[in-house]
Amino acid sequence: MGDLEKRVRRTVFVVLTGAALVGLLTITAATAAPATARSEKSIAADRTDVYIKDVAADTGVQPHSYNPLWASPDIKVCPTAIECAVSQNPIVGVTNYVFVKLRNPGPYGSGPSTGTLRLYRTTPGGGAIWPTNWTAIGAVGAVIYPGVTTVTIPWTGVPGPGHFCLLARWVSGTDPMTVEGPDINVNTRYNNNIAWRNVDSVRLVPGKPVVRPFAIGNALKERAFSDLVFTAQQPLQDIGGRVIVDLGKDLFERWQAGGKVGTEVRQVGETQLELLEPSKAVLGNLLLNPGERLEFSIVxxxxxxxxxxxxxEVTQFGPDSTGEKRADLGGVQYLISAGKDDQ
Structure with missing residues (x-):
């Protein structure tokens, strides 16, 4: 065999070997793809889903259309470390206990979930901006197994006047939030591991008015108008009930500037408006600046x-961050009872 022929054969061998190696690498890469897919499936299999009910019919589907989403039955305030039958207003200045029911699994995962339950408070009302308007109460780490687990968080040194909106958040690396921005009503509706409770007991004695705080806010980056809508399951006239909204100087002037829009209301003081028919009253065109939250009183x-x-119920309606023009931005359910003066 001549030198030329030997060189040609060596060249052919190198070319064929290179082609074979390329083919081998291509096959290896192709056969590696399922391994990557299995890894992704494994990650998906680790996804857990713990949820807290926003309403009694809530099954953990997010988002949902149930209302009001701010009266969660899974959050309860009790005066002792033993869970009470019915949630109560916190007692000022002492340790109260908040019981939160965590449900596992929801529709988006399975298996035990490790995380932290975090609890927050704010002034009752709507438009509470996350996290600006919220104050931490406490947090408890837990492992949530399939079923219903009740987690208890002590609430020490409750400040006066003792009327708050509560927010519970289950935070877990395997159960992430879907979306979380400044708009708390959107956060609650789109995350089944966030729940909101704003229920206040009002015990009346004839002839003795009771005052409750209420706040409305705007989580948007532009000015927006909101309405306050008042509803009742039965007429308050049955107990000779009277409801007066004291907007305060600033908010009253904004209501005036907005055209004094209202239904079943009349002015009875410098900044006070009486609800003539509390179950059908509306105050409209209340202008709020970006990121603003204003407080007033209900008597x-x-x-x-x-x-x-x-x-x-008192509910704030206005535009939210999803583009909805008239969304439920939050409110308060007042459970009103009236006893005798000697009780």
Missing amino acids: FSAQAPTDKEIAF
Whole structure:
């Protein structure tokens, strides 16, 4: 064999060997793809899903359309470390206990979930901006196994006047938030591991008015108008009930500038408006600046006792961060009862 022929054969061998190696690498890469896919599936399999009910019918699907989403049945305040039958207003200055029910699994994962339950408070009302308007109460680490687990968080040194909106957040690396921005109503509706409770018991005695704080806010980056809508399950007139909204100087001037838009209301003081029919009243065109939250007062009174508890709701409606023009931005359910003066 001549030198030329030997060189040609060596060249052919190198070319064929290179092609074979390329082919081998291509096959290896192709056969590696399923391994990567299996890894992704493994990660997906680790996804857990713990949820807290926003309403009784809530099954953990996010987002949902249930309302009001700010009266979670899974958050309860009790005066002792033993869970009470019905949630109560916190007692100022002492240690109260908040019981939160965590449900596992929801529709988006399975298996035990390790994380931290965090609890926050703010002034009752709507438009509470996350996290600006919220104050931490406490946090507890836990492992949530399949079923319903009740986690208890002590609430020490409750400040006066003792009326708050509460927010519970289950934070877990395997159960991430879907979306979380400044708009708390959107956060609650789109994350089944966030729940919000704003229920206040109002015990009236004939002739003795009771005052409750209420706040409205704007989580958007531009000015926006909001409405306050008042509803009741039964007429407050049954107990000679009277409701007066004291907007305060700033908010009253904004209501005036907005055209004094209102239904079933009349002015009874410099900044006070009486609800003539509390179950049908509306205050509209309240202008709020970006990131602003303003507080005012609601005054309740009754003339007669009753054995029944009347649910009276105040809700803020306005635009939210999803583009909805008239969204439920939050509110308060007042559970009104009226007893005798000697009780």
